[in-house]
Amino acid sequence: RRIFHLGDFPEVEGLHADAVDPQLHDLLRETTERGEHLVREIVLPGPREGEERVYQALSSTMLDTDGRPRGVVAVLRDVTGQKELERMKSNFLSVVSHELKTPLHSIKGFVDIILLGKAGPITEVQRDFLETVRQQTGALQNLINDLLEFSRLEAGQVRLRLEPVPLGEVAAAVVEKLEPLARQGEVALHNRIPSDLDPVEGDRMRLEQVLTNLVDNAIKFTPSGGQVTLEAQDLGEAVQVWVHDTGIGIPPAERERVFDRFYQVDSGSTRPYRGTGLGLSICKHIVERHQGHIWIEDREGPGTTFTFVLPKELKREGEEPSLDFTTPRPRSGKGAGRAR
Ligand SMILES: Nc1ncnc2c1ncn2[C@@H]1O[C@H](COP(=O)(O)OP(=O)(O)O)[C@@H](O)[C@H]1O
Ligand SMILES: [Mg+2]
Structure with a gap:
């Protein structure tokens, strides 16, 4: 009452x-x-x-x-109070990430300039140290980007930029981008996705992010000598993509949880793998925002197979009400561009 x-x-x-x-x-x-x-x-x-x-x-x-x-x-x-708290939490996360991004950007910029020798000659030792600074700054930037992306997706504040996305082209770009990483880990990367695969309706940048995350994981969790294979199939109304690796595998009991935020399978005393545990939850958010599904396939043999299905055309139920509260405040000077 x-x-x-x-x-x-x-x-x-x-x-x-x-x-x-x-x-x-x-x-x-x-x-x-x-x-x-x-x-x-x-x-x-x-x-x-x-x-x-x-x-x-x-x-x-x-x-x-x-x-x-x-x-x-x-x-x-x-659940009004709970909702409000959630909103504040993700707002906080995105504001903090933004504030961290700007100084990092400038640190990286100046280190690059010094490394190029534009600030005078540097010794071998200095170069060596600066390379480390640059690398670690890059890692921090990736982490912040993931956090920012995740907090926005979770809060439903991401508006997709829809266009026909040729997944074959996207896959080729991802493979080219990650080829050096695969070579470094001595993992063979095979792209069997036909370049003329029917396009799906989606946000190209974000779908590229999904594939990048999956292929990056596949390479990361595959010991040297292994294989990573990309495949796709036209299902008529939808397209299915597989990223298969011959790596360390994921125990069946963990297969749901790896899509949780920050979740990483405890790899015991084996070498620590870099990462935040956000990648797959971002993938899941993105795929589901595209009215698709992502899961891990049960397959015989070692390794892991991630797969996702995306519809070729999105169903529309009116205009989606995704307000972007986190649009960066317009500020003079560098940094914060338009929000996606
Ligand atoms: N291809 C894979 N093979 C084995 N384990 C995987 C694979 N992909 C993901 N995982 C497991 O799922 C966890 C979560 O992955 P992800 O969300 O991308 O986070 P991150 O890569 O930052 O650790 C990983 O830490 C790893 O334990
Ligand atoms: Mg990852």
Whole structure:
């Protein structure tokens, strides 16, 4: 009654959901139709003028002793505070990442200039140290970019720039980019994705990011002498891509969790692998924003096979309301460009 502002409504008895709220009505109807549990978020006006409260609604079908549906129960939990905290957390993350980016950019720039000898001659030892500074700065930049990207994706603040994306071309670019890394790790990289594969509707930069993450992992977790293979297949309405490696593999019990943020499989005492554990959760976010799926295939033999399916055309349900709260403040001078 408090949630729906019913006051001392006397006849709760025969109260129909549609008399209360259409969102709830829809939820109950769908639960009845599908005969299962549903979880949904609904937004209702709060007690104060202009206030909105977010509820997590769990609904489930009640069965009688013969297993026939008798009714539906819905529980509403007020998650407004939680939502606000989440929003603040990701805002904080993206503001901090932005503030870190600018000084790093300038550190890297100056180190580059010194390394080029433009600030006077440097000794071999100095060069050696500066190379390390440059490398570590690069690693820090990657980490910050991942954090920034992740916090935006998680907060739903990323607007996709849709265009027809030829995955064959994207794969070729990714393979070319990561070829040096593969050579360094003595891993053979095979790209079997046909260059004339039908395009999918998507954000090219972000789909490239997905492939980059997968191929980078495949190379990283494959000992020297191994193979990494990219394949793709046209499924008619969609395209499926596989990234297969002959590396250390992922135990079945860990296969869901590797898509969690910051999750890394405990590799025991083996050599520590660089990384943040954000790559795959970013991949999953991106693929799902493209109405696709990503998972690890069960295959015989050693190694790991990641695969994802992307529809060729996205289904549209009205305009997507993704406001970008994190657009960098316009500031004079260098740095922060337009948000993606
Ligand atoms: N191809 C692979 N082979 C074996 N393990 C993998 C592979 N890809 C991912 N993993 C495991 O999943 C974890 C999460 O991957 P990811 O999210 O990309 O984070 P990161 O690469 O930064 O560690 C990795 O740390 C690793 O334990
Ligand atoms: Mg990774």
